[in-house]
Amino acid sequence: MIILNGSKSTTLGEKIAIALGVKFEDVTTRVFPDGETYVRINTDVKGRDAVIIQTMFPNQNDSLMEFLLIADTLKDMGALKITGVVPYLAYARQDRRFQPGEALSIKTIAGLMKSVGIDRLITIDTHYQHVKPGEFDLFGIPCVNLSAGPLLLEHIKEKVDQDLMTIGPDLGSLEMVKYATGEGMILKKEKRCPICGKPATECKCRIKKKKYEITEIESEYDFSRKNVVILDDIIASGGTMIKAAKEVKSGGAKKVIAAATHGLFMKDSLIQLKELTDYLVVTDSISTPVSNVSVAPLIVKVLKKGFDS
Numbered sequence: 001m002i003i004l005n006g007s008k009s010t011t012l013g014e015k016i017a018i019a020l021g022v023k024f025e026d027v028t029t030r031v032f033p034d035g036e037t038y039v040r041i042n043t044d045v046k047g048r049d050a051v052i053i054q055t056m057f058p059n060q061n062d063s064l065m066e067f068l069l070i071a072d073t074l075k076d077m078g079a080l081k082i083t084g085v086v087p088y089l090a091y092a093r094q095d096r097r098f099q100p101g102e103a104l105s106i107k108t109i110a111g112l113m114k115s116v117g118i119d120r121l122i123t124i125d126t127h128y129q130h131v132k133p134g135e136f137d138l139f140g141i142p143c144v145n146l147s148a149g150p151l152l153l154e155h156i157k158e159k160v161d162q163d164l165m166t167i168g169p170d171l172g173s174l175e176m177v178k179y180a181t182g183e184g185m186i187l188k189k190e191k192r193c194p195i196c197g198k199p200a201t202e203c204k205c206r207i208k209k210k211k212y213e214i215t216e217i218e219s220e221y222d223f224s225r226k227n228v229v230i231l232d233d234i235i236a237s238g239g240t241m242i243k244a245a246k247e248v249k250s251g252g253a254k255k256v257i258a259a260a261t262h263g264l265f266m267k268d269s270l271i272q273l274k275e276l277t278d279y280l281v282v283t284d285s286i287s288t289p290v291s292n293v294s295v296a297p298l299i300v301k302v303l304k305k306g307f308d309s
Ligand code: R5P
Pocket: 169, 170, 171, 172, 173, 232, 233, 234, 235, 236, 237, 238, 239, 240, 241
């Protein structure tokens, strides 16, 4: 087996190769002056199983293009089984046609991956399939969705406190919270239309999904004097986590801890969350200043199992 990385996952790729004791190939990538992507594989892959490690943030489209070019080149060079490891799978949130005529983006992504010879995909806490950990079929590609929830909680127990209460900030985090804690405690998030004022689920204004505003996050739990971990799959704009942290704090929590698998931290949400919480942590699925938990052990376990059998 050989591990190859795209430009977005160099450190993670190295960690995985070291843990598996296999050859690591740093693929040459660059961007032409006109913005096109260049890729070159500098080693012989003929007759070998190959694993491409490439997360898809920042610059989702460029990261995807690099990934596709690497896979297709590997196939042309005679690699055997090609596994894609994409810790943050871009476009997974567009997993339905929320409005008529919308692209089902994740289906298109899966089709492209299939066309360049991806045999199997490993991803982490993907939003597709409502973050249920386990194996699933991604439009014809066998896929494993791992969950970083247990690793994040282990880390928080070591760094902050053993005694934790863990909740999800909304329905989207339910499966991840259940998997990590065995319980499904979540807050209620309400999104309303800025035009008609109705909840997003009842609104007929046909505005873009992202334009709905989070108006309230409510809780039925007692946070007083508790160390509360708010666990989610993704911090994107940060709106959900910020509102949840405020709710938990105003509920009297002793410590507020924000934890997520993928830290996109758009705009100033990283700064805001650092100020609001006692501890903030995400994984290295995307490299950020608070990526203090590595997803490498999860990936290594699956690669060992899959290729040994
Ligand atoms: C939603 O269901 C997800 O679990 C996340 O809570 C959400 O996507 C986070 O997005 P943002 O940071 O933009 O509020």
